[in-house]
Amino acid sequence: MDFGLRGRTAIVCAASMGLGRSCATALGGEGVKLVVVARRREILERAAGEIRSATGTETVAVVADVTTKEGRDAILAACPNPDILINNAGGPPAGDFRNWDRSDWIKALDANMLAPIELMKSTIDGMIARRFGRIVNITSHAVKAPIAMLGLSNGARSGLTGFVAGLARATAEHNVTINNLLPGTFDTDRLKSNLQALATNTKRPVEEVTQDIRSSNPSRRFGRTEEFGATCAFLCSAQAGYITGQNILIDGGSYPGTF
Ligand code: NAP
Numbered sequence: 001m002d003f004g005l006r007g008r009t010a011i012v013c014a015a016s017m018g019l020g021r022s023c024a025t026a027l028g029g030e031g032v033k034l035v036v037v038a039r040r041r042e043i044l045e046r047a048a049g050e051i052r053s054a055t056g057t058e059t060v061a062v063v064a065d066v067t068t069k070e071g072r073d074a075i076l077a078a079c080p081n082p083d084i085l086i087n088n089a090g091g092p093p094a095g096d097f098r099n100w101d102r103s104d105w106i107k108a109l110d111a112n113m114l115a116p117i118e119l120m121k122s123t124i125d126g127m128i129a130r131r132f133g134r135i136v137n138i139t140s141h142a143v144k145a146p147i148a149m150l151g152l153s154n155g156a157r158s159g160l161t162g163f164v165a166g167l168a169r170a171t172a173e174h175n176v177t178i179n180n181l182l183p184g185t186f187d188t189d190r191l192k193s194n195l196q197a198l199a200t201n202t203k204r205p206v207e208e209v210t211q212d213i214r215s216s217n218p219s220r221r222f223g224r225t226e227e228f229g230a231t232c233a234f235l236c237s238a239q240a241g242y243i244t245g246q247n248i249l250i251d252g253g254s255y256p257g258t259f
Contacts, residue, residue, distance in 0.1 A: 004238030006031035008132075010084035011075055013037045013066045013119070016044040018188035019138055020088040021051070022229030027084065028055030030233055035060045035079040037071075067110040072118055081126045084236050087116035088138040091190055092152035094197040100152065108152035112139075113160040120178070124171060133176030134236040137164060141184045141251050149201060150194075161247060168245030177244035179235050184251025185213060186223040219252030 009032065012024040016038035024036050028051050036051065038044040041063045048061035062078045064071035066089050092108040116137050127133025139157045146154040161180055168178040185191055195213065199206040214222060231250055234240055249255055 001237075001239070003030045003233060003236070005084075005233075005236060007033070008083040009033045009035070009079055009081070010086065010236070011035045011037065011079050011082045011119070011123075012086040012088070013075070013115075014088035014090065014138075015086070016040065016047040018190060019183055019186060019225060019228050020086065021047055022225035023086050023088075023136070023138075023232040024059075024229075025051050025054060026226070026229030026233035027086075027236060028052075028057040028059060030237075031057060032084060032236075033058040035062055035075065035082070037062050037064050037066060037075055039063065039065050066115040066119070067107075069118075072115065072122070075119070076122055081130075082123055083127065083130070083132055084134045084136075085119055085123050086136050086138065086232065087119055089115060091140065091194075092150070092156065094149040094194060094201075095151075096149070097151045104152060105155070108156040109159065112153065112156035113163070116160055117163060120167070124167075124176060127176045128171060128174040131175050133171070133174070134240070135176070135178040136232050136235050137178070137180045138232075139180045139182050139247070141182045141249060141255065143180070143182055143247065144249060145255055149197065165245055172244045175241055177235070177241060179243060179245070180247045181228070181232060181235070182247055182249045182251070183228060184223055184249065184254050185217065186225055186228055186250075188225060191222065217252045217254050221252065223250060223252060 010027050014020040015024040015036035044061045048059045052059040064074045089111040142150050142154050143157045199209045
């Protein structure tokens with residue numbers, strides 16, 4: 001299927017590794033011109049080169065921290081009028097909420113709620129004027145089924161989810177859609193650090209914890225980043241114009257609800 005995206009432009013945040021990179025690669029494969037963002041230059045530039053070689057698409061690397069105004073200004077200077085915005089950042093640390101102070105909460109809110117809102121604010125009116133826009137926020141399965149030790153993530157991402165639920169209904173008539181993608185357990189560096197935290201917390205070997213989580217998933221495996229990227233690209237497609245304001249779980253069937 002041709003997703004009708006050839007020649008469109010996308011900002012893909014936090015795209016040097018993991019889920020963000022898979023979204024960039026899938027969009028690049030559809031002929032979307034990319035601006036990929038992360039903080040560590042060397043890893044980002046290597047990723048941008050690999051995405052360019054794999055997809056043949058124009059791929060510009062912007063070294064920036066999405067949680068800062070300077071970072072977001074640099075991203076928007078490289079791509080002031082994106083057709084597609086993929087919001088993503090690192091997840092907050094796991095822990096016990098008794099140990100978190102205000103600055104821990106502000107960091108989580110900056111990364112997982114306020115940075116996406118600021119980038120939407122800067123790009124959405126252009127999308128509305130051009131009558132095409134696709135925004136995908138990478139959030140977490142923890143929004144739907146909270147994980148106690150990821151309280152910072154549960155809280156900050158739920159704030160973004162509530163905000164998006166309102167905004168998406170206000171932009172739909174202009175062919176600007178906003179959806180959230182909720183990853184379950186995908187095989188990335190972030191997953192490895194969460195598994196390590198769980199192993200430490202429960203005083204069990206990390207290999208045992210990893211095997212338990214893998215085998216307790218109905219699919220008996222972790223998600224593949226390509227599966228995530230392909231879903232993201234579809235949500236950005238011309239054909240997905242009637243899907244908006246949704247929270248789409250990609251978790252191998254792990255969430256046990258009927259809906
Ligand atoms: P990952 O493999 O650790 O990759 C994170 C990416 O984000 C890297 O490219 C990193 O590069 C970049 N990044 C982090 N903070 C940034 C910032 N402030 N500004 C710009 N770039 C930043 O993580 P992942 O597994 O792909 O996860 C992506 C998101 O999905 C995270 O928020 C994570 O919590 C969430 N999630 C993941 C899973 C999973 O199973 N993998 C499940 C639920 C939720 P630099 O460090 O160089 O900036």
